Amino acid sequence: MRSIGEMARDGGLSVSALRFYDRAGVLVPAWVNPVSGYRWYEPEQLEEARLLARLRRAGMPLADIRLVLAGWAGADTDLVRGLLDAHLRRLELGLSDARSEFSTLRALLDHRENPMTSLRTAAARLSVPAPELAAALDTVRFAASTDAELPMLGGILFDIEGEELHVVATDRYRMAVAQARTTGHGGPRTQVVVPLPLADAMRALLTGEEAVQLAVDDDHVSLETGNRQTAGQSLGHEFPDYRRLVHLPAGRRAHVDTATFRQALETGPVRASETREQDGEPYDLSVFRVTENGSVIVCDDGDDDQNNVAVNREFLLHALTAGARDELILELGTPTAPLAIRRPDDEGAFSLLMPVRLEN
Known part of the structure; x- marks a missing residue:
């Protein structure tokens, strides 16, 4: 049997992608260690992993991929060909629509051009x-x-x-x-x-x-x-004109001990049901909120408070590291406004993370 690392290497998928496809019921490992939770795959599942990787690169939705893999396993070539042809037609139609929209946008850009001097100097x-x-x-x-x-x-x-x-x-x-x-x-x-x-x-x-x-x-x-x-x-x-993006409405502020908050994120729950894809890659979501007394709580799956903020967990951990301070400030506006991570002693250095809308 192949470990999840070997399957990722040989199948053309990342380890996080394999975990995502397991949770989505698309490519389920043959055996999961009940103690460690480590995933193992049968040799014949390698072909399915490679097929899955190709279909995802082609932008096929997961629902259709699930049917293709079922048809592939059952040697139902008519089903597989039909699904491939249907997806190709959708792509061609979408490309035609996109070309039309971009043609209009280019015309609008040409109309908006002005002779102002560029900020680039000699x-x-x-x-x-x-x-x-x-x-x-x-x-x-x-x-x-x-x-x-x-x-x-x-x-x-x-x-x-x-x-x-x-x-x-x-x-x-x-x-x-x-x-x-x-x-x-x-x-x-x-x-x-x-x-x-x-x-x-x-x-x-x-x-x-x-x-x-x-x-x-x-x-x-x-x-x-x-x-x-x-x-x-x-x-x-x-x-891009970044100055237009950093003027955020006033929000709630919370001072956090960086090491403690990092540990809470690394060991705390992620929203498996809220796991999304970003540029074709799955990622885990951390959800938290600021309480009335200014502390920060990493929320579990059953917590649906309207003030919860959800972000890409890996991005947030990177921002905490880049902050390079024992204490940082989290600044939260609405759940759909960017999350700001600032330094107490230098607020001119900060990170902004786009939130992910939580589904009810």
Whole structure:
């Protein structure tokens, strides 16, 4: 029999995906250890896992996949072919509709274009304290996108204005913002999107206490410290206007001990029935709320209080780590408003997580 790790490796599915498909009743392991809960699969289930992976990549709904796997196991080729053909027709119809809508949107964008000067400038040079830039990059790196379909989010925004440098990353579901002091930049506001490999190379150089030199020359970005330097091309995309996204309505605030809250999340319940997919990958949901006395409770499955907030648990754990403080502030508005994670001593560095709507 195959362990869940072996099945994930050989079947082209992640371990979390296999757990999700087990809970969904799509690909159920042959045996589950009653003590450890560890899943084991029969050898013949590998073919089903590979088929499932292909169908999911093709965007087939789980309900149809369940029927395809049943037909496949029963050698009902007519059923399988019929389901495949029906899904392909839906995809073709959806693509036709999408092309029409995007054609209209492009026309609207053309109409809205204006001759305002871009925030990109020909040249900018400034000094940044190495520890501050290192801390800023550590704060936002986890939120950067790795989706090849969204190249404009595949980097970290360096937003230079006055004597402040803001660094920003987002993958649509979460966003992180941090700042560092600068000197030497006397020009107008300047923005440049630094690709992730270059941002990581910059971070590797930030080991000292001295100031480093950051330079932007058109689409070329470099960082110099002592006799070491790293440089590369910026991303040729405009970054979303993050400033419009960070003005949140006032909400409830709760100071949390980071280690205690992390342990509550890691050992607490997840909403198995609320497990969703994000960019084709399943994820676990943590649900919590702030009580009247300001404490935070991680809720169980039966708790349906209207003030409960649900978020991707893995994203929240990443945000707690990036916060890099023993105590953090959770700021919650409505259950559908972004959750903010702030530092008590530096509220200019924070993360935003998009909530997930709970189904009644």
